[in-house]
Amino acid sequence: xxxxxxxxxxxxxxxxxxxxxxxxxxxxxxxxxxxxxxxxxxxxxxxxxxxxxxxxxxxxxxxxxxxxxxxxxxxxxxxxxxxxxxxxxxxxxxxxxxxxxxxxxxxxxxxxxxxxxxxxxxxxxxxxxxxxxxxxxxxxxxxxxxxxxxxxxxxxxxxxxxxxxxxxxxxxxxxxxxxxxxxxxxxxxxxxxxxxxxxxxxxxxxxxxxxxxxxxxxxxxxxxxxxxxxxxxxxxxxxxxxxxxxxxxxxxxxxxxxxxxxxxxxxxxxxxxxxxxxxxxxxxxxxxxxxxxxxxxxxxxxxxxxxxxxxxxxxxxxxxxxxxxxxxxxxxxxxxxxxxxx
Amino acid sequence: xxxxxxxxxxxxxxxxxxxxxxxxxxxxxxxxxxxxxxxxxxxxxxxxxxxxxxxxxxxxxxxxxxxxxxxxxxxxxxxxxxxxxxxxxxxxxxxxxxxxxxxxxxxxxxxxxxxxxxxxxxxxxxxxxxxxxxxxxxxxxxxxxxxxxxxxxxxxxxxxxxxxxxxxxxxxxxxxxxxxxxxxxxxxxxxxxxxxxxxxxxxxxxxxxxxxxxxxxxxxxxxxxxxxxxxxxxxxxxxxxxxxxxxxxxxxxxxxxxxxxxxxxxxxxxxxxxxxxxxxxxxxxxxxxxxxxxxxxxxxxxxxxxxxxxxxxxxxxxxxxxxxxxxxxxxxxxxxxxxxxxxxxxxxxxxxxxxxxxxxxxxxxxxxxxxxxxxxxxxxxxxxxxxxxxxxxxxxxxxxxxxxxxxxxxxxxxxxxxxxxxxxxxxxxxxxxxxxxxxxxxxxxxxxxxxxxxxxxxxxxxxxxxxxxxxxxxxxxxxxxxxxxxxxxxxxxxxxxxxxxxxxxxxxxxxxxxxxxxxxxxxxxxxxxxxxxxxxxxxxxxxxxxxxxx
Numbered sequence: 034x035x036x037x038x039x040x041x042x043x044x045x046x047x048x049x050x051x052x053x054x055x056x057x058x059x060x061x062x063x064x065x066x067x068x069x070x071x072x073x074x075x076x077x078x079x080x081x082x083x084x085x086x087x088x089x090x091x092x093x094x095x096x097x098x099x100x101x102x103x104x105x106x107x108x109x110x111x112x113x114x115x116x117x118x119x120x121x122x123x124x125x126x127x128x129x130x131x132x133x134x135x136x137x138x139x140x141x142x143x144x145x146x147x148x149x150x151x152x153x154x155x156x157x158x159x160x161x162x163x164x165x166x167x168x169x170x171x172x173x174x175x176x177x178x179x180x181x182x183x184x185x186x187x188x189x190x191x192x193x194x195x196x197x198x199x200x201x202x203x204x205x206x207x208x209x210x211x212x213x214x215x216x217x218x219x220x221x222x223x224x225x226x227x228x229x230x231x232x233x234x235x236x237x238x239x240x241x242x243x244x245x246x247x248x249x250x251x252x253x254x255x256x257x258x259x260x261x262x263x264x265x266x267x268x269x270x271x272x273x274x275x276x277x278x279x280x281x282x283x284x285x286x287x288x289x290x291x292x293x294x295x296x297x298x299x300x301x302x303x304x305x306x307x308x309x310x311x312x313x314x315x316x317x318x319x320x321x322x323x324x325x326x327x328x329x330x331x332x333x334x335x336x337x338x339x340x341x342x343x344x345x346x347x348x349x350x351x352x353x354x355x356x357x358x359x360x361x362x363x364x365x366x367x368x369x370x371x372x373x374x375x
Numbered sequence: 376x377x378x379x380x381x382x383x384x385x386x387x388x389x390x391x392x393x394x395x396x397x398x399x400x401x402x403x404x405x406x407x408x409x410x411x412x413x414x415x416x417x418x419x420x421x422x423x424x425x426x427x428x429x430x431x432x433x434x435x436x437x438x439x440x441x442x443x444x445x446x447x448x449x450x451x452x453x454x455x456x457x458x459x460x461x462x463x464x465x466x467x468x469x470x471x472x473x474x475x476x477x478x479x480x481x482x483x484x485x486x487x488x489x490x491x492x493x494x495x496x497x498x499x500x501x502x503x504x505x506x507x508x509x510x511x512x513x514x515x516x517x518x519x520x521x522x523x524x525x526x527x528x529x530x531x532x533x534x535x536x537x538x539x540x541x542x543x544x545x546x547x548x549x550x551x552x553x554x555x556x557x558x559x560x561x562x563x564x565x566x567x568x569x570x571x572x573x574x575x576x577x578x579x580x581x582x583x584x585x586x587x588x589x590x591x592x593x594x595x596x597x598x599x600x601x602x603x604x605x606x607x608x609x610x611x612x613x614x615x616x617x618x619x620x621x622x623x624x625x626x627x628x629x630x631x632x633x634x635x636x637x638x639x640x641x642x643x644x645x646x647x648x649x650x651x652x653x654x655x656x657x658x659x660x661x662x663x664x665x666x667x668x669x670x671x672x673x674x675x676x677x678x679x680x681x682x683x684x685x686x687x688x689x690x691x692x693x694x695x696x697x698x699x700x701x702x703x704x705x706x707x708x709x710x711x712x713x714x715x716x717x718x719x720x721x722x723x724x725x726x727x728x729x730x731x732x733x734x735x736x737x738x739x740x741x742x743x744x745x746x747x748x749x750x751x752x753x754x755x756x757x758x759x760x761x762x763x764x765x766x767x768x769x770x771x772x773x774x775x776x777x778x779x780x781x782x783x784x785x786x787x788x789x790x791x792x793x794x795x796x797x798x799x800x801x802x803x804x805x806x807x808x809x810x811x812x813x814x815x816x817x818x819x820x821x822x823x824x825x826x827x828x829x830x831x832x833x834x835x836x837x838x839x840x841x842x843x844x845x846x847x848x849x850x851x852x853x854x855x856x857x858x859x860x861x862x863x864x865x866x867x868x869x870x871x872x873x874x875x876x877x878x879x880x881x882x883x884x885x886x887x888x889x890x891x892x893x894x895x896x897x898x899x900x901x902x903x904x905x906x907x908x909x910x911x912x913x914x915x916x917x918x919x920x921x922x923x924x925x
Contacts, residue, residue: 034925035781036838085755137497137748161752163493170437170747174881181879185872192871196864230814233876233884237821237891240872244865248832251861279835282781283828286774290824293770294817299762301429302817309821 038277045273045321046266046329052322056215063218072220075228076164078178080171081125082139085162091117092151100150106142115300119161126168136165178232182213185239193243197250200331205246208324212242215315216308225304234308241287241309242316245280246324252276253328265332269325280320284313379915382908389900390795393802397422424805426488427812427886430760432753433488434496439481441744450481456736457483457743459729460504463625463699467499483743493750501743504697504736506649509622511691511704512590512640516616524614525577531610535576579605586637588691588704593628593635602638618643622693624700639700641693646683651676655734657727666719666727670734677713685710694733701733702726763816770820778827782834784924788909789830792901796826799897804890812886822894828865829902832858834925847923851910855903862903870895 076083086097094111097120101109106124114121124139140163151157186206193202216235220227252272260268291313294306399420428435440453447453454477461475461483474486490496512518582602583592594602605611606621615621624637655670672680684707693704705717719727775793778786800819804811811819837854845853870892877888914920 034783037781039838039842087754137745140748141494159752159754160750161755163748163750165745165748167746169439177879177881181875184879185875188871188875189868192868196867229880229884230817230887233814233880233887236872236876237818237869237887240869241825243868243872244828247864247868248861251864255857275839276835278838279831282777282831282835283825286777286827286831287821287824289773289777290770290820293766293773294820297762297766297769298817298820299759301759301813302763305814305817 036278037281038274041274041277042270043274043277044270046270046326049322049326052318056211056318056322060211060214060218063221064214066221067217070221072217072227073224075226075231076123076125076166076171077229078171078175078227079125080136080166080168081123082136082143082166083162083164084122084140084143084160085114086120086122086147086158087161088118088120088151088158089156094120096150097122097147101143101146103150104142104146106139106146109143119300126171136167140165174229178229181232181236182239185236186210189239189243193247197254198337200335200337201250201254201328204324204328204331205243205250207327208246208319209239209242211319211323212238212312212315215319216311219311219315220308223307225307228304230302230305231308234305234312237309238312238316241312242319245316245320248279249273249276249320249325250328253325265329269329273321273325280317284317288313379908379911382904382911386795386905386908390798392806393798396802396806397424397798399423422805424801425808425810426756426760427810427815427883428486428488428749428756429751429813429883430756430811430816431488432491432751432756433486434490434493434751435747435749436485436487436497436500436745437478437747438483438485438500438743439746441742452735454481454483456504456732459732460697460736461485461500463697463701464499464502468496482746489753491753493748497745497748501745502697503742504649506652506734506736507645507695508647509620509641509643509645509693509695510687511588511693512619512642513690515589517590517619517621517640518585520614520616521577521580521583524611525580527610527614528578528605528608531608533578533605535578535581579611583638584635588706590640590691591704592638592640593630594638596627596634596636599623599636622695622698622700624702626702637700637703639693639704641695641700645695646687646692647672647676647680649734649736651679652734655731657724657731659724659727660718666722666724668717668719668727668731668734670715670717670731672713672715674713680715681710681712694730696733696736702730759813760816763813763820767816767820767823771823774823774827778830782830782925784913785834785837788906788913789827789834789902791909792830792905793823793826795905796894796897796901797823799901800890800894803893803897807893809889809893810886811890812883814883815886815890818887818890819894822891822898825869826894826898826902829858829862829898830906832861833902833906837923837925841923841925847920848914850923851914855907859903862899866895866899 094113097111101107101111101122109122109124112121112123113119122143124143126136144160147158147160186209189209190202190206193205197205213235216238219225220231225231249272252275253268256263256268256272256275257265260271263271288310291306291310294302295310298306399422401420438457440447440450440457442450458475458477465473465475468487468490472488474484476484478484485496485500487496579602582594582598582605584594585591586593603623619640620643622639622641624639626637628635628637651672653671653673653676655668657666657668659665660667687707688709689706691704691706693700694702702719717730719730771793775790778789780786782789800822803809833854836858837850840850840853840857841847873888873891873895877885877892880888
C-alpha cells in the first residue's frame with residue numbers, strides 16, 4: 034500500500050510568517066505591474082475585432098503586418114496563435130465614442146487587406162474565426178464579470194456562515210480573496226489575456242479554493258470537539274496534517290486534468306487551463322497558510338464559544354494540561370471558558 | 376441483502392435513463408440540398424447532444440435597434456417586430472436549426488450553426504421588411520393551367536414522385552385530387568392523345584391539394600422541396616398564367632397526422648403595400664369574443680385601399696411579408712377606407728397579436744445594427760473537439776492511473792464509478808437539452824479530476840479508521856459517515872459559484888457552468904452512492920475480510 038504523508042506531523046503554522054513573505058513577494062510586484070499596465074483584456078471586454086487566420090504557408094507576422102499597413106490598418110495586434118500557420122489579428126476599440134457596428138467594418142477591411150497582401154482564396158489563407166464586439170457589449174460584460182465575482186463572494190460567505198460559524202466563514206473568504214489577488218498577479222506575470230472564459234476560471238478557482246479550505250475547517254471543527262485539551266494552534270496543525278494525504282491526492286488528480294488541458298486542449302482554452310493549474314497551487318497554499326492563521330487571529334480578537342482562541346498564539350506544549358471537561362455537551366463551552374482564565 | 380438489491384436497482388434505473396438519453400435518435404434537420412441549392416428536410420441519426428457554435432462552427436449575431444439616426448421610443452416593440460421579420464426569413468439561411476430569440480428587452484440574438492457566409496446572413500437579417508396585400512387567384516387560373524404544366528413536365532421527362540401508401544390515403548382524404556380531375560375533364564382532347572399519361576399522375580398536380588379558398592393549395596411538408604424545384608423551372612414559369620404569382624405560406628397545417636405547407640396563387644401586383652400602413656392593434660371584440668386586428672392607413676393609402684377593396688368585395692386578400700403569405704388570407708367583406716379590421720374568428724388572441732406585429736413590421740421597418748458578431752469556421756470547431764477529446768482522454772487516463780495505483784481495489788471501484796459519472800453527465804446534458812461548448816468540454820474534463828475528490832476523502836477516512844484498529848466493515852461505515860459533511864460542504868460551495876456563473880455568464884461560459892453543475896450532481900451520486908454500493912457487495916461476498924485493499 035502506498036501512503037503519502039501518512040501520520041505526518043509537520044508544524045505548518047510555525048512557518049506562517051515565511052509564507053506571508055512569500056505570498057507578498059508574489060502579490061506586491063504583480064500588483065505594481067497591474068497598476069502600471071493594467072490587464073490584457075480580450076476584445077470581449079474592450080470591444081473590438083478579432084480575426085483568426087489560417088495561412089497555407091508559414092508567412093510570419095511581418096508579412097501580415099505589412100499587408101495590414103498597406104491598407105492603412107495600423108493599430109492592430111498580430112500574434113502567432115498555436116502553430117506557425119495560425120495568426121490572431123486584434124484591433125481594440127481604443128477611444129470612446131466609436132459607433133456600434135464599426136467593428137464589423139474593421140473585420141471586412143482586414144479581410145480585404147489580407148487578400149491583397151497574401152493573395153485571395155483558400156489556397157492562400159482562410160479566416161477561421163471572426164469576433165466583432167461593439168463597445169456597448171464590452172461594457173456590459175465588464176459589469177457582469179464584476180457582478181459575478183462579487184455575488185459569488187456574498188453567496189459563499191452566507192453559506193459558510195450558515196454551515197460554520199462566522200469566524201470560519203470570514204477566514205475562508207479572506208483566504209479566497211487572497212487567491213484572487215495571487216491569480217491576478219499570476220495573470221499579469223504571464224500577461225495572459227483576460228477573456229470571459231478566464232473570468233470563469235477565476236470563479237471556478239474561488240469554488241475550488243473554498244472547497245479546500247472547507248475540507249480543513251471541517252476537520253478543525255471535528256477535532257475541536259474531539260480534543261478538548263489542545264489549543265487552536267495544535268488543532269490547526271493536526272487538522273492540516275490529517276487532511277494532507279487527501280490534499281495531495283485530490284490536487285494530484287485535478288492537476289493531471291488541468292495540465293492535460295494546458296498541453297493538449299488548444300490555444301483557446303490554454304489561458305483558462307493555466308489559471309486553473311495555478312489556482313490549485315494557490316488554493317492549497319491559502320487553505321494552509323492564510324485561512325488557518327487567519328482563523329487563529331480572528332479567534333484571538335473575537336474569542337468564540339470555546340475560547341481556545343485566546344491562547345492560540347502560544348507555542349504548543351506551553352499550555353498547561355487541564356483535566357478533561359466533566360460534561361462534553363452544552364456545559365462544555367462554559368467549562369472551557371473558565372479554564373481559559375488559568 | 377435487500378438494501379444492496381434496491382441500491383442496484385436504483386443505479387440500474389439511473390444508468391438506463393442516462394443511456395436512453397444518449398442513444399442516437401432520428402433528428403429532422405433542414406439541410407441545403409447539394410443539387411438544387413434549396414433547403415430540404417432530412418433525417419439523420421446522431422447522439423442528441425447539442426454542440427455549441429464554437430464546436431460546430433457558425434455565426435452568432437447580437438442585434439439592436441439602430442438609434443444612431445434618432446432615438447427609437449419603444450425598442451421592445453421594435454425588437455419584437457424585428458424578431459417576427461427575421462423568423463419569416465429563416466428558410467433563407469443555409470443552416471439546420473437557426474436560433475432567433477429576444478434577449479433581455481431590446482436585443483435580438485440570431486445563431487446560425489453551420490452557416491459559413493456571414494455577409495450573406497447579415498444581409499438577410501438587416502434587409503428592410505416588405506409588406507404587401509395581394510388578391511388571391513379567384514378565378515382558379517392556376518388550377519386550370521396545371522394540366523398544361525404537367526404535360527410540359529412529362530415531356531421534359533419529369534416523373535411524378537413515388538406514390539407511397541401515405542400519399543394515396545391523403546388523396547382519398549381530400550376527395551379525389553380536384554385539380555387533376557377538373558383538368559382532365561376540361562382538357563379531354565389532350566388526355567385522349569396519350570392514354571398511358573392519362574393514368575399516370577401529373578408530376579406537379581399530384582403534389583398539390585386544393586385548399587379551402589380559391590388559389591390556396593396544400594403541399595405535403597416532405598414534398599415541398601420537390602414542388603419548389605419544379606415551380607422554379609423556366610418551362611413551368613412560362614406556363615403560369617400571366618398576372619399570377621405563386622407564394623408560399625408560413626402556416627403548416629396538420630391533417631390526418633401529416634403536415635402540409637400552404638401555397639398560394641395570387642395576383643402579381645399588390646393592391647397596397649406596407650408603406651401606407653400606419654398602425655395595427657390586436658384586440659378581442661367584446662361582443663362576439665372574436666380576435667380581431669384593427670389597422671389604420673395613411674390618408675393617401677386610405678384612398679387607394681378604398682378603390683381597390685371596392686373592386687374586390689368577396690375576394691380573398693393575402694397578407695405577404697417578405698414574399699411569404701402570413702396566415703390564411705381574410706375575405707374582403709365590404710369596401711374599406713382608412714381604417715380596416717381583420718377578423719380571426721375563434722383563433723387565440725396570440726394569433727391576432729402576431730398578425731398585428733406583421734402589419735407593423737411592414738409599416739415601421741426598424742433598422743437593426745449588429746453589436747456583436749462571432750463567426751467560427753467549421754474546421755476550427757472540429758479541431759477544438761479533437762483537442763478537447765485528446766486532453767480529456769489523457770487527463771482521465773492519468774486520474775485512473777493515480778487512483779488505481781494508490782488505492783488499488785478501492786481505486787478500481789472509484790474508477791468504475793467514474794465511468795458511470797461520465798455516462799450520467801453526458802446523459803444529463805442530452806436529457807435537459809443543454810449545449811456543449813468548448814469551455815463546457817474543459818469543465819467536463821476538469822470535473823473528472825474533481826469528481827474523484829469525494830472518493831479520496833472517503834478512502835483516506837477509511838484508512839484512518841483502519842489505522843485506529845477498527846474492523847473492516849466498521850471502518851467503511853465510519854469512513855463514509857465522517858467524510859459526508861466535508862463532501863456536502865465542498866460540493867455545495869462549488870455548486871453555488873457554478874450557479875452564479877450560469878446566472879451572469881453568457882453563451883460559452885454558461886455552457887461551462889452547466890457542465891460543472893451537472894458534473895457535481897453526478898459525481899455526488901456516483902462517488903457516494905455508487906461506490907458505497909460497490910463496497911456493500913464486496914463486503915457481502917467476503918464477510919470475513921480482515922484487510923481492505925484501500
